[in-house]
Amino acid sequence: MEKFHMRMGDGSATEVSESELKRDLEDGTKDAAERAKIPPLSQNELAYLFDVFSSPARFVGVDRGNEVIFSYDNGAGKSKEDITEIPLHRVQEAQVYEKFLGADIADFGHIDYSFKPVKSIVTFEQQALEYALLVTTVPMFYGSQPNLGSYTQPDGPCPNPMELLPQGKIAEARAAQEEMMKHAVKDMVYVGSAMYESGVDGINFDTTGAAGDADFLATLRAVEILRKKYPQIAMMVGMAGEFILGMHGELTYDGVRVAGLYPHKQLELVEKAGATIFGPAININTDKSGAWNVARAVTFVKPCVENSNIPVHANMGMGLSGIPMADCPPVDAVSRASKAMVEITRLDGL
Amino acid sequence: MGDPVGMEVAHVSASGMGGIRTAGDLVARMQISRGMKIKEAKEYVAGKLKVSVLELSDPVVMGEIRQDLNIGTMSPFVGGAKGIEAKLRIAELLGIEINCVNKFKDKMKW
Numbered sequence: 001m002e003k004f005h006m007r008m009g010d011g012s013a014t015e016v017s018e019s020e021l022k023r024d025l026e027d028g029t030k031d032a033a034e035r036a037k038i039p040p041l042s043q044n045e046l047a048y049l050f051d052v053f054s055s056p057a058r059f060v061g062v063d064r065g066n067e068v069i070f071s072y073d074n075g076a077g078k079s080k081e082d083i084t085e086i087p088l089h090r091v092q093e094a095q096v097y098e099k100f101l102g103a104d105i106a107d108f109g110h111i112d113y114s115f116k117p118v119k120s121i122v123t124f125e126q127q128a129l130e131y132a133l134l135v136t137t138v139p140m141f142y143g144s145q146p147n148l149g150s151y152t153q154p155d156g157p158c159p160n161p162m163e164l165l166p167q168g169k170i171a172e173a174r175a176a177q178e179e180m181m182k183h184a185v186k187d188m189v190y191v192g193s194a195m196y197e198s199g200v201d202g203i204n205f206d207t208t209g210a211a212g213d214a215d216f217l218a219t220l221r222a223v224e225i226l227r228k229k230y231p232q233i234a235m236m237v238g239m240a241g242e243f244i245l246g247m248h249g250e251l252t253y254d255g256v257r258v259a260g261l262y263p264h265k266q267l268e269l270v271e272k273a274g275a276t277i278f279g280p281a282i283n284i285n286t287d288k289s290g291a292w293n294v295a296r297a298v299t300f301v302k303p304c305v306e307n308s309n310i311p312v313h314a315n316m317g318m319g320l321s322g323i324p325m326a327d328c329p330p331v332d333a334v335s336r337a338s339k340a341m342v343e344i345t346r347l348d349g350l
Numbered sequence: 351m352g353d354p355v356g357m358e359v360a361h362v363s364a365s366g367m368g369g370i371r372t373a374g375d376l377v378a379r380m381q382i383s384r385g386m387k388i389k390e391a392k393e394y395v396a397g398k399l400k401v402s403v404l405e406l407s408d409p410v411v412m413g414e415i416r417q418d419l420n421i422g423t424m425s426p427f428v429g430g431a432k433g434i435e436a437k438l439r440i441a442e443l444l445g446i447e448i449n450c451v452n453k454f455k456d457k458m459k460w
Contacts, residue, residue, distance in 0.1 A: 061364040067407045068388055069378045070366045072358075099424055102362040104374035105382070133450040135433040137422035137440070138375035139382055140450075199450030202382055232447060234382035276382055311381045311388065318357065331360040338364035348381060348388040350361060 004054050007333040009286035009293050011326030018054070021291055025049050028288070028295030035243075036262035038303045041295060045344050049298075052336050053291045059335045062342050069349035071277070071313050072097065073143055073206045073238060075107030076132075091132045098138050104349070107143040107204055108132055114147035115187045116156070122191055126198040133199045141236060142195040143204035146188060146219045148211035151180040158183070161247060177214040177248045181221070188222035193229065202234025202276065209266075210240035212247030213258040216266070220253050220273040227274030237270045238279030238315050239263070242300055264303040271310055277349070280304050281315035286325050294322035294337050302345045311348035314341055371413070371424050373399065373406040376444060383446040398444055419443060 003015040016024065025046050033040035041049070052060060062068075075097050076090035077083075088096065090108065097103040108129055110118050118125055125142075133140060152160040158180045161173035192203045203226065209216035223235050244266065246259025253269050261269070263280035270278045282297035297314075301321070305312050319325035322337035341347065367374030373395055380391035396403045399419075405411045416423045421443060422436030431439055434454050441448040454460075 059360075059364070064407070065404050066365070067367040067374075068365055069374060069381055069391075070358075070362060070369070071378070097358075098370055101358045102366050102369040102371055102374065103358075104367055104369045104378040133434065134454075137433060137436045138369050139378050196449065199453040201449055232383070232449065276385055308387075310385055311391075316361065323357070329357050329360070334357055334360040335364040338361050342365045346388075348391075349378075350365065 005056075005332070006053070007290040007324055007330060009284045009288050009290070009324055011324035011330060011333065013330075014289070016289060016291070021053055022046075022050060024289045024292040025053070025295040028292035029299045031292075032296040032299035036264065036300060036303075038262075038264060038299065041299055041302075041344070045298075046295070048344065049291065049295055049340055052340050053294075058332050060339050061335060062339050066343055068342050068347065069104045069311070069313065070102065071105040071141065071204070071236060071349055072103055072107040073204065073315070073317065074109055074113050075103065075143070077109055077111055077113060080111060091128060091135065094132050094136055094140065098136050103138055105201075106136060106138050106140045108140055108200070109143040109204075113143065113145055113206065114150050115144045115184065115191050116147060116150045118144055118191050119187045122194045125191075126194055129195060129200055130198050139201040139234075141202045141204040141234070142192075142200045143206050144188075144191065145207045145210065146184055146205060146215050146222075147207075148177070148180050148184055148215040148218060151183045152176070156180070156183070174248050174250065177212075181214050181218040184215075184218040185221045185225070188219065189225050189229075192222065192226050192233075196226075196230050196233050202236060204236045204238065206238050207240040208237050209244050212245040213251045214248045215240075216244050217251045217253055217258050220269055223270070223273040223275050234276040235274070236277040236279060236313065237273075237275045238313070239266060239281040242280070242282045263300050264307055267304045267308055267312070271308065275310065277311045277313050278304065278308065279313045279315050280321075282321040284319045284321075284323070284325050290322065290324065290333050290336065294340050297321040297337070298340055298344045301341065301347060305345045305347045312345075313349035314345070314347055316341060316350045367407050368409060370416075370422055371409045373412050376440065377406065379440065379444060379446060379448070383444075383448075395444070
């Protein structure tokens with residue numbers, strides 16, 4: 001019986017039979033459809049995915065004309081001495097992304113990549129950004145994370161809800177998160193305004209919702225304020241995961257309960273707040289095959305694209321949306337996930 | 351796109367437009383300045399450049415066009431527009447506002 005090369009969600013190689021491959025694709029789409037109450041992939045789409053994953057080619061790509069826009073998270077902070085031992089300044093790294101890596105939108109940010117620590121050094125960030133904008137041609141976003149967790153004691157001003165919840169102090173945990181949101185919104189608007197005043201094309205709110213519903217809501221409020229303040233500013237809201245955790249549980253935006261939202265519903269609020277680009281992020285299951293993970297990710301993202309009025313750039317970094325959780329995701333896995341996401345969902349970028 | 355180093359090459363080769371090597375940055379500008387979806391953004395840029403949508407992702411065709419229009423290339427020629435100079439021309443070509451270009455003009459009292 002013919003066997004097909006397959007990567008697991010952790011990047012390790014294995015082999016699957018035709019029936020195993022078909023079963024994984026069907027189970028993956030079914031899992032997403034049941035969780036988010038969205039349609040599963042059609043038989044034609046599953047057949048397309050079967051062709052992509054059964055191909056013996058090491059590398060696959062989209063058909064000519066189907067290419068999409070590439071934006072990045074933390075694009076200018078990966079080649080630090082302490083990460084890859086390549087001592088590049090981040091302005092140089094942005095240029096590398098532009099000239100060598102084919103970035104359509106470059107990203108610029110601080111090594112901590114969170115709004116709170118940037119606030120205290122914002123003028124240094126503005127200086128570096130202004131120089132980067134002089135020497136690059138592609139659009140540039142200033143990227144940072146809402147990172148609500150950074151507002152908890154002892155590093156931040158608010159009691160830690162993660163300590164309060166196990167003690168049964170639900171009201172206190174909720175009050176702490178509401179207080180954290182106020183600080184976060186203020187910082188996001190402060191930093192976002194400073195960067196826009198320095199000339200950046202847009203702000204990239206990366207890993208939104210990482211600390212749950214309050215994290216997501218704080219970002220929506222910051223987006224809303226910045227949109228009113230700067231009608232022309234571009235704002236990309238990229239998510240931390242496929243599901244908004246209800247760490248607070250009672251927060252709403254425009255009458256919609258934020259906790260428990262899946263990507264196609266997250267999109268609606270992100271659009272309503274005034275963002276320019278939505279970045280859905282689908283979790284990876286390292287115990288499942290690449291075929292299972294990709295079928296599942298594509299199923300989640302497809303209704304986002306179908307229902308969106310703004311461009312959708314899926315997060316397809318390591319450990320997201322079908323890309324294996326491995327330091328160096330193998331090109332066979334990355335190219336298959338990339339092709340499948342673009343050609344089935346018809347999204348606008350990655 | 352996300353985090354690990356080196357994966358970008360695989361992604362871009364599989365499904366990316368190519369940025370400044372092609373017309374990727376121009377299509378991106380229409381997404382972020384006018385909120386255009388990919389199809390509309392590509393058609394808009396193709397119309398402005400008078401090329402087909404397929405040619406937008408062709409680095410050879412676009413390399414020549416970018417050089418002719420002086421809107422920034424991967425290997426800038428002597429005297430060619432670089433960085434902010436290229437963006438000034440891109441704003442004019444696409445009929446859009448570019449924030450840093452406007453700031454630059456303000457500083458220069460253009």
